[in-house]
Amino acid sequence: xxxxxxxxxxxxxxxxxxxxxxxxxxxxxxxxxxxxxxxxxxxxxxxxxxxxxxxxxxxxxxxxxxxxxxxxxxxxxxxxxxxxxxxxxxxxxxxxxxxxxxxxxxxxxxxxxxxxxxxxxxxxxxxxxxxxxxxxxxxxxxxxxxxxxxxxxxxxxxxxxxxxxxxx
Amino acid sequence: xxxxxxxxxxxxxxxxxxxxxxxxxxxxxxxxxxxxxxxxxxxxxxxxxxxxxxxxxxxxxxxxxxxxxxxxxxxxxxxxxxxxxxxxxxxxxxxxxxxxxxxxxxxxxxxxxxxxxxxxxxxxxxxxxxxxxxxxxxxxxxxxxxxxxxxxxxxxxxxxxxxxxxxxxxxxxxxxxxxxxxxxxxxxxxxxxxxxxxxxxxxxxxxxxxxxxxxxxxxxxxxxxxxxxxxxxxx
Numbered sequence: 001x002x003x004x005x006x007x008x009x010x011x012x013x014x015x016x017x018x019x020x021x022x023x024x025x026x027x028x029x030x031x032x033x034x035x036x037x038x039x040x041x042x043x044x045x046x047x048x049x050x051x052x053x054x055x056x057x058x059x060x061x062x063x064x065x066x067x068x069x070x071x072x073x074x075x076x077x078x079x080x081x082x083x084x085x086x087x088x089x090x091x092x093x094x095x096x097x098x099x100x101x102x103x104x105x106x107x108x109x110x111x112x113x114x115x116x117x118x119x120x121x122x123x124x125x126x127x128x129x130x131x132x133x134x135x136x137x138x139x140x141x142x143x144x145x146x147x148x149x150x151x152x153x154x155x156x157x158x159x160x161x162x163x164x165x166x167x168x
Numbered sequence: 169x170x171x172x173x174x175x176x177x178x179x180x181x182x183x184x185x186x187x188x189x190x191x192x193x194x195x196x197x198x199x200x201x202x203x204x205x206x207x208x209x210x211x212x213x214x215x216x217x218x219x220x221x222x223x224x225x226x227x228x229x230x231x232x233x234x235x236x237x238x239x240x241x242x243x244x245x246x247x248x249x250x251x252x253x254x255x256x257x258x259x260x261x262x263x264x265x266x267x268x269x270x271x272x273x274x275x276x277x278x279x280x281x282x283x284x285x286x287x288x289x290x291x292x293x294x295x296x297x298x299x300x301x302x303x304x305x306x307x308x309x310x311x312x313x314x315x316x317x318x319x320x321x322x323x324x325x326x327x328x329x330x331x332x333x334x335x336x337x338x339x340x341x342x343x344x345x346x347x348x349x350x351x352x353x354x355x356x357x358x359x360x361x362x363x364x365x366x367x368x369x370x371x372x373x374x375x376x377x378x379x380x381x382x383x384x385x386x387x388x389x390x391x392x393x394x395x396x397x398x399x400x401x402x403x
Binding site: 005006007009010011012013014015016018019020022023026027030031036040044045047048051052054060107108111112115126127129130131136150151152154155158159161162165 | 216224
């Protein structure tokens with residue numbers, strides 16, 4: 001009876017995290033991989049890994065960071081396994097192009113294209129800051145960088161986006 | 169702070185609110201800041217991709233017997249904190265009785281404040297309170313309570329609107345759900361209550377009411393039905 005209750009509560013806890021953080025996990029994976037299909041695979045793998053190691057998560061307050069860290073590792077594993085090459089901007093696959101689906105808003109289109117073309121080292125901290133609400137300290141921890149390096153990357157990322165959007 | 173330093177700071181983090189002195193005297197940096205904030209809005213919109221419907225992978229069974237205990241949602245307070253809380257609660261009740269306590273505009277507001285001040289009840293747990301504790305908190309002369317509403321993980325007698333009421337917590341799908349049984353607190357109809365991170369409802373039941381509060385994402389309707397089915401006033 002006790003173990004049944006434990007199993008039910010464990011599943012409830014997992015479903016709670018998935019319900020709250022699934023969107024963040026997907027968007028983070030999509031911007032890391034720049035490919036919608038890969039993002040879905042990465043999220044599936046990440047959820048499976050999270051389920052198996054759920055008991056390692058001690059504090060609910062850390063759940064988002066914990067899940068995004070798993071997504072990051074799964075994304076790296078995915079590219080390692082498939083030995084995928086860097087995305088060629090001029091020859092996008094359908095699911096890569098899907099990320100850049102044309103919006104009615106031209107300004108939004110241009111910005112999404114500009115973000116897509118940013119190098120990983122600039123795109124990732126930007127996503128963590130703008131979309132995930134991370135502080136520069138948290139980004140530094142997530143990416144294994146010094147805070148100064150994060151600030152520099154964020155500053156350069158915005159400068160590049162500003163330049164590109166202005167040119168277009 | 170000069171222009172270059174200010175612009176580097178705001179470009180690294182548009183929420184940067186330092187350098188107010190420089191900003192107030194530099195029109196160029198004010199314009200730069202406005203540009204950055206506008207850029208930030210566009211970046212945020214561009215990053216917010218549509219998310220496809222979730223297909224959960226098949227989750228393997230986990231041997232629950234190996235799971236020692238679920239981590240607590242919040243840290244259990246140490247003994248000294250519990251003692252301090254008791255003293256504070258006693259003082260609070262005393263002040264209320266003397267008419268010097270905090271006054272609330274509505275029952276909902278008081279309930280939200282009560283939940284906020286009793287966070288140690290809100291923890292994820294798989295440990296049911298003992299029958300003896302439950303009987304102490306919900307005596308037979310107040311209400312009959314079966315266990316169909318869910319696993320009761322917390323039970324204490326609390327004071328709401330000057331009356332002692334049973335404060336229970338069960339485990340919902342999105343986290344702990346607080347239930348307050350108020351057999352003498354009559355309300356004219358169902359009343360929704362929304363707090364900073366919780367939502368709830370006060371339901372009229374006979375000559376009293378039952379309040380149910382959960383996380384904002386919690387589907388309370390299902391729990392409401394179960395709670396109403398599981399409670400019968402004795403008075």
